[in-house]
Amino acid sequence: MTTATVVVAMSGGVDSSTTAALLVERGYTVIGMMMRLWAEPDSPTFQLGDTAPTTNRCCSPEAVADARGVAQKLGIPFYLLNFEADFKTRVVDFFLDGYARGITPNPCLECNRTIKFGALLTKARALGADFLATGHYARVREHAGKFELWRGIDPKKDQSYALAILNQEQLAHALFPLGELTKAETRALARRFGLRVAEKVESQDLCFIADGEYRNFLRRNIPASLVPGDIVDTRGNVLAQHAGIALYTIGQRKGLNLAVGEPLYVIALDAQNNRVVVGRVAELGKRELIADAVNWIAGNAPRDEIRVTAKIRYRATESAATIFPAPENGQGVRVIFDQPLRDITPGQAIVFYDGEQCLGGGIISMSQ
Amino acid sequence: MTNPNYQLPITNIYLDHSATTPVDPRVVDAMLPYFTEKFGNASSLHRWGQAALGALDESRRTIAEILRAQSNEIVFTGCGSEADNLALRGVAFALRARGNHIITTPIEHHAILRTADQLEKEFGCEVTRVPVNRNGAVNPDDIARAIKPNTILISVMYANNEVGTIEPLAEISKIARAKKIIFHTDAVQAGGYLDLDVNTLGIDLMSLGAHKFHGPKGIGALYVRAGTPLMPMQTGGSHERNRRAGTENVPYIVGMATALKIAQSERDVTNARLIALREKLIVGILERVAGAQLTGDPKQRLPGHASFVIPGAIGDEMILGLDLAGIAGSTGSACTAGALEPSHVLAAMGYAADVARGALRLTLGRDNSEADVARAVDVVADVVGKLRKQ
Structure with a gap:
């Protein structure tokens, strides 16, 4: 029987609720904490009869009540902590700044790094907790004095991608009990524990956007960065106009309004010249990319080239690749894929695996 | 399912009588x-x-x-x-x-x-x-x-x-x-x-x-x-x-x-007891927590009311730390708990926003004892010490 104290980051959803219940069952002293994060307010034009805004936004009163109800059922203390200012600066502004610069940032990784396993972990430790647990589907293993990150055993739910930016210190204090379970098993456990959130639907998308549509969010928050410009082909011929490059993503085909016979895809966002570059499907593939700010979970970068599988988006399938150290680029690496990939997107994270083990990841800065 | 091994704090001390009181x-x-x-x-x-x-x-x-x-x-x-x-x-x-x-x-x-x-x-x-x-x-x-x-x-x-x-x-x-x-x-x-x-x-x-x-x-x-x-x-x-x-x-x-x-x-008897306890609490916290200041009038104040600003600690975090140790306190008004803005009262009294964020209010009631006050002083000192290290 453990005597360790663990803070569980609770959201009112089935995953974090079951995490708390499992840890209570395992004998930990459990403290529930919910983070109040910044979320876009309802539109001031919202009126009676409009479609209700998405319920996905962070920390609705219903979600807080669900989390508090679970904590009371488990007999654990529960605290709602305000991280709005930190989250706005470190995650939301990071997201907006990225789009304003013509890249496609992933705010979830930044949130895990700076908010959940940053500010929240710090507070948890200051209040005497040994661990911070979340409902992520991933596993931490201690091996030869180091903490390793492994995929969750449910391939459909594995969330190691979003945790690849954690360091040794963070992983040493992380607990992910759901990494050993499938989502179906989690729900079954939630039912067995009698949690009323057992059947709650999954949350999706970005938690801070009022209508769930990130392009509208950009229009509302960085209108000055949405400057119309040219849509060009790879030879520089102007084909049409765009409404601001931040509204386009690599690999996008729909919504370009191009009257050209053959389907065209966004193949690059040229921020310097404010151009969206489109091309045929054959022009879309790239074999090579540079990744910056790479986090190697083991704490040190491999000295030589290594063979890995890599994911360039959370939902992407993995591809075989070779990583070459790029010491001239600080913490950067060069990655060459065995086969060209269609939608390598600057700003997104690339995460490296050796089989089931997550080695780390970085931010894609350019591809060729 | 409640864990039978879950350790509740051994003694619970309620020091939030300005928020509400138990019904007699x-x-x-x-x-x-x-x-x-x-x-x-x-x-x-x-x-x-x-x-x-x-x-x-x-x-x-x-x-x-x-x-x-x-x-x-x-x-x-x-x-x-x-x-x-x-x-x-x-x-x-x-x-x-x-x-x-x-x-x-x-x-x-x-x-x-x-x-x-x-x-x-x-x-x-x-x-x-x-x-x-x-x-x-x-x-x-x-x-x-x-x-x-x-x-x-x-x-x-x-x-x-x-x-x-x-x-x-x-x-x-x-x-x-x-x-x-x-x-x-x-x-x-x-x-x-x-x-x-x-x-x-x-x-x-x-x-x-x-x-x-x-x-x-x-x-x-x-x-x-x-x-x-x-x-x-x-x-x-x-x-x-x-x-x-x-x-x-x-x-x-x-x-x-x-x-x-x-x-x-029962006012006269209660007030005399509360004032004595309050003074012990104030003296204890000012002695044990470096930099702590009493807020409000030192004499013209409610009998059981002790309030402070404590540099290097955030009000809500102190409340959490105290709660985990079984002590109920508050930052100011229960009606504004969880708000980001520092207290409008401390602002009006001329406290800078960053100082006002360290507000702690401990309010005694007729069931509190000297032992409660002594324990509260110990716990506040301990919690503030931990929070200052983060």
């Missing part, structure tokens, strides 16, 4: 018959109604006696906030032909502040918020200077909920009386501890809430001096002499009267 068992006993065998509607003519009306009259008389008022000057409300709302809006609407200027302070409870804001923004009132000094006290001369020909109402709280400072009501009331301006006080925090004689204090309207003095939540009262113009805000039947419609909540009214009577009759 004697109060519960007095209330219980009015839920069941004496359940009648006080407006009914039959004997069931008469039993309820009798209890209502008796309770009204009890409270009136404590206030040195007439029974018909007591209006029961749903809570202290409702009494505040009725006082401000009721006078502003009743006197709108005579004037529209209200004088208050920036350290009032939100029930006053937001009502005044709304009267100003939506109903054409003019509001002057007279400043307070570093201890949170109003200078009566400032009130006098703020008076204008169109001033209809002055509202100053009896004692502040966040810093415990007692305001100079008797001096302010002389000014109001001389100018024939209605004087309201929010006495919600003072109710169980201070003298409520509306004549020596010179009060025309006084708000009370039962749960601050070991009565139940959900019941309050507004004292309305005979002749004070007041437009009802809740209209309907002729309850409370047309000043507040709605079937009287007899069991809670009985509870409020019983609680106030107990609190006021």
